[in-house]
Amino acid sequence: xxxxxxxxxxxxxxxxxxxxxxxxxxxxxxxxxxxxxxxxxxxxxxxxxxxxxxxxxxxxxxxxxxxxxxxxxxxxxxxxxxxxxxxxxxxxxxxxxxxxxxxxxxxxxxxxxxxx
Amino acid sequence: xxxxxxxxxxxxxxxxxxxxxxxxxxxxxxxxxxxxxxxxxxxxxxxxxxxxxxxxxxxxxxxxxxxxxxxxxxxxxxxxxxxxxxxxxxxxxxxxxxxxxxxxxxxxxxxxxx
Numbered sequence: 001x002x003x004x005x006x007x008x009x010x011x012x013x014x015x016x017x018x019x020x021x022x023x024x025x026x027x028x029x030x031x032x033x034x035x036x037x038x039x040x041x042x043x044x045x046x047x048x049x050x051x052x053x054x055x056x057x058x059x060x061x062x063x064x065x066x067x068x069x070x071x072x073x074x075x076x077x078x079x080x081x082x083x084x085x086x087x088x089x090x091x092x093x094x095x096x097x098x099x100x101x102x103x104x105x106x107x108x109x110x111x112x113x114x115x116x
Numbered sequence: 117x118x119x120x121x122x123x124x125x126x127x128x129x130x131x132x133x134x135x136x137x138x139x140x141x142x143x144x145x146x147x148x149x150x151x152x153x154x155x156x157x158x159x160x161x162x163x164x165x166x167x168x169x170x171x172x173x174x175x176x177x178x179x180x181x182x183x184x185x186x187x188x189x190x191x192x193x194x195x196x197x198x199x200x201x202x203x204x205x206x207x208x209x210x211x212x213x214x215x216x217x218x219x220x221x222x223x224x225x226x227x228x229x230x
Binding site for chain 2: 002004033042043045048058088090092103104105106107108109110112
């Protein structure tokens, strides 16, 4: 258990609809990252938040948006859904590795989105 | 983040030691080297992290030469359950508010058989 919680685990929705994916980072982690992984594809970075503010943006579609709330949980909003948006969406939060002194990121188990 | 190069796939028999090498020629002074394991339909799982020389934990060892332009993840006596994709991530992962597009490469698909 990484400590990063994502809901829902599975979601099936129709094209054109809008969904919201939720992420609770590890306790105390201020940074949250969102990734998309389509079937047999690599992890595509979408966006990073730190303490409520957007910090970095990847190849995130304009139909997608995210935010991080004062309690540090984050939501990824996907709208006007298309078949190609079907994927696993991962949330991750970063923390300091006590052994090395560097930071690392811990991933949740993902939210499976199927658009039909 | 430093660009990384790993083999696309590797095969091994159960019980063997597996070494996966990652090249990262333009690693920066502040960069750490972190390895992740991902099973199908699951989130990547942190395996090990290092900065220089050798790091060992209960799961794996990480060897980093003095020039830090490459690193080798060593999995001792693999089992069927080690079949997964292994990612090498090189960079200064921010714990602060620094912007960072943490980008994973294609990873190495390890297949372990009997």
